[in-house]
Amino acid sequence: MSNRKDPPGSQPFMKRPDNTAFKQQKLPAWSPTLKAETVLPFFFLSGVACIMIGVLLCITAAGVQEIKVDYTEERDCADCYSLRLDRANSIIDCACTVSFSLSEAFKGDVFMYYGLTNFHQNQRHYMVSRDNAQLVGRQYNLKNPSITCIPFDKYKNGTPIAPCGAIANSIFNDTLQLFYHPDKNTETPVPLLKTDISWFTDRTVKFQNPSPKDNLTAAFAGTAHPFYWWKPVYQLSVEKNNNGFVNEDLIVWMRQAAFPSFKKLYRRLNRTQEFNEGLPAGNYSVKISYNYPVGKFKGRKSVILSTVSRLGGQSNFLGVAYCASGAIILIVAIFLTVVHLKFRKKSLGLEEE
Secondary structure (H helix, E strand, O other): OOOOOOOOOOOOHHHOOOOOOOOOOOOOOOOOOOOHHHHHHHHHHHHHHHHHHHHHHHHHHHOOOEEEEEOOOOOOHHHHHHHOOOHHHOOOOOEEEEEEEEOOOEEOOOEEEEEEEOOOOOOHHHHOOOOHHHHOOOHHHHHOOOHHHOOOOEOOOOOEEOOOOHHHHOOOOOEEEEEEEOOOOOOEEOOEEOOOOOOHHHHHHHOOOOOOOOOHHHHOOOOEOOOOOOOOHHHOOOOHHHOHHHOHHHHHHHOOOOOOOEEEEEEEEOOOHHHOOEEOOEEEEEEEEOOOOOOOOOOEEEEEEEOOEOOEOOOOHHHHHHHHHHHHHHHHHHHHHHHHHHHHHHHHHHHHO
16 A cells, blocks of 8 residues: 655645636636626616516506405494404304496406405414414324414314414405396396315415315314314315315415405306306495404405406506616616716816826
């Protein structure tokens, strides 16, 4: 065995990089020279492009049809609002009806949303009050909810809650039914679909029922519904593929909103028969099973009907943001151009002297 040592300051042969153009940094490189003549046109083009995109987004959003009906204390809903101020009255049924009209037809796909204001789903403790392992159907977490759900994890007798946490406990539970009135004496139910209203990844990956999935009563045996619910999670729907943890109303609610005023998808129009082209112009009414209390946090409730475009719903935020960004870029570009022209003249004057 050789006792030869590498000279001081040298590296072992195995640690030396290969003698290639890439590893020896001998590849040809391009180092652009940034000049005012090349940079300023880029600023101007970027600003104009942002403004054009912003205008396009605003025009597209303006083409979306939307109507919002606040029913918090509307007419006979005012009695329900007052009734729900006292929690002891939560077991008393209360229903009301609000009417509205569409001045023009809503053509194409139409979606129904419910809206809430002054409800802070983005509050830090509220956001983490859930057990994702339980929602994905793990047996251990079903009977042993995470500590993040406290105090909405178990009853005093130790019975675990499914689904646990403050988010599930506060699920929106008003029932909305839409009716069309072609004349004063006719009331036609508008067919609405309650499936495919949630994100595909949510209902196929993040939310799964525990086993046995063909018998949810047995799957959720030994658990109890959240404190403010009237029925267990396996009775949310009569449809097997829309029941339990995969119930789409539950899934939609569990995706928290970023702002205190928000809307969530409730139903979508089933385009059949006289509603094949959308919602015709005319008179409508919404029959509401008024269950959700908003008086304690001074909130408001509304039902929203809206069409959509290829770029989403009726929101000017993105278009305004692009226009504002483009305007700022143009202002900066003009300022830099003035500075460049001013100091270039001075430098030319010095060179001539």
